[in-house]
Amino acid sequence: METAAQLEGYVDLFRAGIWKPRTRPGSFEGNGEPALQWLREVKELYQLPVAVEVAEPAHITLALKYGVDVLWIGARTTVNPFHVQRLADALQGVNVPVMVKNPVNPDVDLWEGAIERFERAGIQKIAAVHRGFSSYHSPLYRNQPNWPIPIELKRRRPDIHIICDPSHITGNRALVAEVAQKALDMGFDGLMIETHPNPEKAWSDAAQQVTPEALKQMLQQLIVRQHITADTSKSTELEHIRQLMDTVDAEIIDLLARRMELSERIGDIKRDCNMTVYNPERWQEIVNSRSAQANKLHLSSDFILALYEKIHHESIKKQLTVLDHGDKPVKD
Numbered sequence: 001m002e003t004a005a006q007l008e009g010y011v012d013l014f015r016a017g018i019w020k021p022r023t024r025p026g027s028f029e030g031n032g033e034p035a036l037q038w039l040r041e042v043k044e045l046y047q048l049p050v051a052v053e054v055a056e057p058a059h060i061t062l063a064l065k066y067g068v069d070v071l072w073i074g075a076r077t078t079v080n081p082f083h084v085q086r087l088a089d090a091l092q093g094v095n096v097p098v099m100v101k102n103p104v105n106p107d108v109d110l111w112e113g114a115i116e117r118f119e120r121a122g123i124q125k126i127a128a129v130h131r132g133f134s135s136y137h138s139p140l141y142r143n144q145p146n147w148p149i150p151i152e153l154k155r156r157r158p159d160i161h162i163i164c165d166p167s168h169i170t171g172n173r174a175l176v177a178e179v180a181q182k183a184l185d186m187g188f189d190g191l192m193i194e195t196h197p198n199p200e201k202a203w204s205d206a207a208q209q210v211t212p213e214a215l216k217q218m219l220q221q222l223i224v225r226q227h228i229t230a231d232t233s234k235s236t237e238l239e240h241i242r243q244l245m246d247t248v249d250a251e252i253i254d255l256l257a258r259r260m261e262l263s264e265r266i267g268d269i270k271r272d273c274n275m276t277v278y279n280p281e282r283w284q285e286i287v288n289s290r291s292a293q294a295n296k297l298h299l300s301s302d303f304i305l306a307l308y309e310k311i312h313h314e315s316i317k318k319q320l321t322v323l324d325h326g327d328k329p330v331k332d
Contacts, residue, residue, distance in 0.1 A: 002197045004042040006212035010219060013070060014039075014048040015192065019059055020204055021076050028203040036066035043067065051099070055083075057090035064096065072099040073114065075131055079103035084114045088121040097125035099163065106133040106146045108153050115160065127161040128153060129192060130183070132169035142171025142208070145179065147186065154187075167194040167208040176210060177218050184224055193218070256311070263315040267322030277319045283312060 004014055016039055020030040039050040051070035054060050055077050063071060071091075077083050078101055091098070098118050103110045115126055130150040132143025150162055164183035166176045180191050196202045199209040210218065229235050270277060286308060294304040 001038065001042065001045075003195055003212055004046045004048055006197070007195070007215070008046040008048065010216050011048070012190075013051050014042055014046075015051045015072070017204070018052045018063070019055060021053075021055055021074060022204075033062055036062060036068070039068065040066050043069075054087065057086055060087065060090045060094075064094065068096075070097045070099060072129065073101060073118075075101045075104045078111065078114045079105065081110070081113060081117070084117050088117040088123075091118065091121050091123055093122060095124070097127070098123050099127045099129050101129040101131050101165070102133065102149065104134045104143075106144075106149050108149050108156075111149070111153055112156060115157070127163055127189070128157075129163045129165055130169075130188070131165035131192075141169055141175070141179075143169050145169050145182075147182075150188075151186065161189040163190040163192050164188045165192040167192070167205070171205075171208045173199065173208055173210045173214075176208065177222070180218065181222055184222060187225065187227060191222075259311065260314065260318050263318040264322055266315075267319035270319060271323050277316055277323065286312065 007014065016035065018030050018032060018035045018039075020028060022029050036052075039052070042048055043050055049069035050067075051072055052059075052063050052068050053074045054063055054071050055074060060071065073084065073087065077087070100111070100114050100118065103114070111128065115128060118126055128150070130145070132141060133146050133149070135144045150164075153160070154162055164180065166179035166183065167173075169179050170176055176193060180193065183191065193215060194205060194209045195212050195215045196206075196209040197211060199206050199211060202209050229238070267277070269275075287305060290304055290308055291301045294301050
């Protein structure tokens, strides 16, 4: 209630964990149904719409009973299509907005599939929540943002709003504002940020929570970017640069096609000479020389390596195709 009182007029939606799925038993797992009455009081006193995470059909029944405005599906639920389907079935005929967090593993198909299950159940207002992805080793963030995944979801589903959860991505309140700004810079539609009057005493995820006052300051300092500009001269310049970029992209594709033709010719020679397709020494030479050239041109060596890994993989496929089509069965 103290948090809600301080945030009245500053946020559009007030979220609370009523049921907390925890990694290990014995941790605080939420107060359950009694806490739903507290959220009802938040709505009545502060005119704040409220949202809760639901993981079971029974959770949905109780949340709707107490007038919860928005439901969200957690990352550990999204990862299981059977579980998602049970929740979607429980929402048949219910008109309530649903937010779907990304699965814990970086799988855009799984994320999109969960959204589609709720759409097929008749849910018309759906948003996606990007909360990062689990990884074995993450020195900076609690969950790796892996930005290409939500960007790909937005490409596939431009009609779906995507909300970023920098609290769960960072796991560190000192980094929340930085990741929140990056999400806005990339055109995300909103933010889900954890807040607590006394974060050090929070019963869960204390390290990533900010005070309501810190949150209000953060919201005032964040810069919301526009998708278009009213500046005619800048808009014209932007369109000119995009046309130049389109021309360069066409040249890149032509060059890649030429490179694959050369790969096929190499495949012919290797077939005729009974040589292996993969040559580790040659691949290492490519990695070293292309990385060195990239450094000279101030390009990221990681980017160039990732690019050439894909080019090399496609080149190997081309050469294997030549061998498959050209080899004759060995006679006894």
